[in-house]
Amino acid sequence: MDVRIIHFYPDLMSLYGSYANVLALKRYLERLDCDVTVESVLPGGGTDIAKGDFFCMGAGTERAARAAMEDFARYAQPLKAAAGDCAAMLFAGTAMDLIGKTVKEADGSAYEGLGLASFTTEHGKRRIVGDVYGHTDLYPEAVVGFMNKCGVVTGVETPLLTGLDLGFGNGKERGPEGFHWKNVFASQLTGPLLVKNPKLLETVAAAIYARRGKPLPVDRPLDRWAEQAYAVTEEQLRLRAQAK
Amino acid sequence: MRKLFAIIVCKLGHFVGKLVGKGSSMPGKFALKICPDILRRVELPRHIIAVTGSNGKTSTVEMIAAVLRADGKTVVYNEEGSNQIEGVTTLVLTHATLGGAVRADVLLIESDERYAARTFQFFHPTEFVITNLYRDQLTRNGHPEWVYDAILPALHPETKLILNADDPLSSCFARGREAVKWFGLDKCSISADAPTGAYHDGAYCPVCHAPMEYDYVHYNHIGAFRCTKCGHKKPAADYAVTAVDLEKAVVTIDGGVEIALAFRSIYNIYNILAAYSACRECGVSGDTAAAVLGNYLLKNGRMQTFRLGARHGTLLTSKHENSIAYDTNLRYIAASKRDCVVLVIVDAVSRKYFTSETSWLWDIDFDQLNVPHVKRVVLAGRYGNDLAERFSYTALENWSVETDIAAAAAALKSAGDEELYVVTCFSDRDKILSRVEKEG
Numbered sequence: 049m050d051v052r053i054i055h056f057y058p059d060l061m062s063l064y065g066s067y068a069n070v071l072a073l074k075r076y077l078e079r080l081d082c083d084v085t086v087e088s089v090l091p092g093g094g095t096d097i098a099k100g101d102f103f104c105m106g107a108g109t110e111r112a113a114r115a116a117m118e119d120f121a122r123y124a125q126p127l128k129a130a131a132g133d134c135a136a137m138l139f140a141g142t143a144m145d146l147i148g149k150t151v152k153e154a155d156g157s158a159y160e161g162l163g164l165a166s167f168t169t170e171h172g173k174r175r176i177v178g179d180v181y182g183h184t185d186l187y188p189e190a191v192v193g194f195m196n197k198c199g200v201v202t203g204v205e206t207p208l209l210t211g212l213d214l215g216f217g218n219g220k221e222r223g224p225e226g227f228h229w230k231n232v233f234a235s236q237l238t239g240p241l242l243v244k245n246p247k248l249l250e251t252v253a254a255a256i257y258a259r260r261g262k263p264l265p266v267d268r269p270l271d272r273w274a275e276q277a278y279a280v281t282e283e284q285l286r287l288r289a290q291a292k
Numbered sequence: 293m294r295k296l297f298a299i300i301v302c303k304l305g306h307f308v309g310k311l312v313g314k315g316s317s318m319p320g321k322f323a324l325k326i327c328p329d330i331l332r333r334v335e336l337p338r339h340i341i342a343v344t345g346s347n348g349k350t351s352t353v354e355m356i357a358a359v360l361r362a363d364g365k366t367v368v369y370n371e372e373g374s375n376q377i378e379g380v381t382t383l384v385l386t387h388a389t390l391g392g393a394v395r396a397d398v399l400l401i402e403s404d405e406r407y408a409a410r411t412f413q414f415f416h417p418t419e420f421v422i423t424n425l426y427r428d429q430l431t432r433n434g435h436p437e438w439v440y441d442a443i444l445p446a447l448h449p450e451t452k453l454i455l456n457a458d459d460p461l462s463s464c465f466a467r468g469r470e471a472v473k474w475f476g477l478d479k480c481s482i483s484a485d486a487p488t489g490a491y492h493d494g495a496y497c498p499v500c501h502a503p504m505e506y507d508y509v510h511y512n513h514i515g516a517f518r519c520t521k522c523g524h525k526k527p528a529a530d531y532a533v534t535a536v537d538l539e540k541a542v543v544t545i546d547g548g549v550e551i552a553l554a555f556r557s558i559y560n561i562y563n564i565l566a567a568y569s570a571c572r573e574c575g576v577s578g579d580t581a582a583a584v585l586g587n588y589l590l591k592n593g594r595m596q597t598f599r600l601g602a603r604h605g606t607l608l609t610s611k612h613e614n615s616i617a618y619d620t621n622l623r624y625i626a627a628s629k630r631d632c633v634v635l636v637i638v639d640a641v642s643r644k645y646f647t648s649e650t651s652w653l654w655d656i657d658f659d660q661l662n663v664p665h666v667k668r669v670v671l672a673g674r675y676g677n678d679l680a681e682r683f684s685y686t687a688l689e690n691w692s693v694e695t696d697i698a699a700a701a702a703a704l705k706s707a708g709d710e711e712l713y714v715v716t717c718f719s720d721r722d723k724i725l726s727r728v729e730k731e732g
Binding site: 063068075177179240284285 | 435675
């Protein structure tokens with residue numbers, strides 16, 4: 049199976065090792081014998097959304113995110129159409145802000161997001177940082193990650209993480225986090241989410257297969273380092289959450 | 293009366309703290325409770341030099357102090373490392389008379405970059421050195437622009453800035469100011485044509501976000517940058533390293549002042565240059581500065597040598613969560629010519645706070661170790677599996693995992709005689725140093 053990954057603004061939106069999500073998905077699919085092409089989209093460049101199987105953007109600074117949005121806005125209609133057609137997408141960190149309705153900056157200014165979802169993000173002057181241990185309806189295993197943001201999100205009705213035992217969610221401590229609709233996965237959790245959560249990687253890969261009308265193969269690759277790393281972090285954060 | 297009481301409490305607290313080996317920030321904390329604006333009420337020296345930045349603060353401050361003292365000046369500085377307002381208050385008050393006059397020619401302050409504005413709310417430095425600004429402790433600092441915004445209010449209009457001309461972000465502090473001196477490296481033997489590393493923070497202009505271009509770089513995105521749109525570019529340096537000879541371990545400043553390097557690292561060169569620039573701005577001659585900085589051995593213990601079985605070892609302390617610190621030490625290993633084994637340890641991400649965050653590993657360019665003389669890499673510590681996952685995406689194949697640090701050390705001790713480089717952080721280095729024979 050040929051798979052085309054479209055990676056938006058890899059240099060501009062590159063904080064916290066976000067690019068590793070692309071590496072992890074590419075390798076996972078290649079181990080399933082897919083031919084994977086990664087296309088990097090730069091500001092001022094262009095891409096044919098209709099040809100993509102997976103769309104993603106990583107975290108950037110608040111200024112970088114706003115700069116990215118100036119270019120990203122032109123993809124609003126085709127991306128919304130692709131999302132409605134169950135295309136798989138991952139927006140991590142501040143990239144999640146950009147698929148919402150509006151982003152309000154700490155200085156009081158505001159700009160429009162993609163409008164793929166109806167939530168709004170309001171940036172403040174306080175940095176919200178900390179480990180996160182939460183749960184999703186997509187699979188039984190816990191989701192681990194790290195929150196590093198200054199934005200509070202309101203208006204999400206279908207979060208990616210339905211509850212947190214540890215950490216700050218969209219709008220409050222231990223509240224729901226992220227956004228999930230069809231095969232659009234979005235989270236303000238930063239960094240290589242798909243590396244840290246092997247089960248989420250499998251879920252995203254399954255979404256790509258499903259859009260092609262195929263189930264994920266039964267014999268799937270097992271990345272033992274990622275699994276063992278997840279086990280260590282999951283235990284650390286679970287104990288941390290229980291102690292609180 | 294409150295001022296006097298605060299000074300006495302601080303001096304007594306510092307005395308007692310030294311007896312029981314406690315930290316240096318608590319006495320200042322008490323003093324600030326008694327008299328919150330005590331730092332406004334004291335009489336400070338004519339020269340107040342502050343140093344902040346992501347990397348090189350401690351080393352630069354130590355070297356500035358050594359040069360100024362060699363020049364006959366009395367210098368007080370926070371050698372104990374407490375670099376927030378409480379530590380600075382302790383420093384100032386313990387060196388003050390009961391009347392509040394600080395007995396020194398120069399007050400030298402290493403300042404935490406995020407809390408500089410708080411530290412300098414009651415007084416301001418005469419010279420402010422900013423070494424650089426890039427990804428460092430992002431779990432605490434957010435990101436470099438967040439830190440930039442935190443430092444900005446700390447910069448008083450009357451303060452002279454001493455800035456890194458090669459850093460696209462921290463050079464922005466000069467915008468709208470006239471009292472700025474620049475230090476930087478000319479194109480030289482260690483320059484590369486394009487930015488290096490796992491990510492490219494110099495890809496876009498920090499002012500207008502248009503693409504940037506580079507004439508040359510010295511490491512990562514530090515070099516001769518220029519924006520293709522707004523004109524933001526590397527300024528001409530007032531103090532420049534004009535030649536670097538790493539074979540002979542010598543740098544030349546301003547075409548004539550030669551300084552021998554005790555440690556052949558690009559970081560060391562920048563720290564020496566920053567210290568040299570600050571001291572020159574305080575009236576020290578180039579010859580005096582060069583005489584002290586030549587072959588200067590830092591006392592902060594960030595590089596230590598040891599023996600482990602038949603191996604000679606070198607600890608290269610690299611701050612976890614600081615990819616450029618790692619990159620610089622990996623570059624040092626890659627540039628060495630002798631066969632070696634590298635031990636990377638990530639056990640506690642921080643010594644100050646809990647986190648399981650390891651995304652910073654993806655910012656490190658471990659592929660630098662893909663050179664013939666690096667025979668093997670051992671990955672150790674609680675997060676050894678995270679390291680392994682990161683290494684599985686490099687071109688390296690000669691790596692293995694031993695999460696138990698004691699077992700990793702024992703295995704390295706029992707077999708082999710290649711040079712051993714240990715790359716790890718303050719939080720983890722004693723876990724290996726306790727198992728080796730340290731050299732003097």
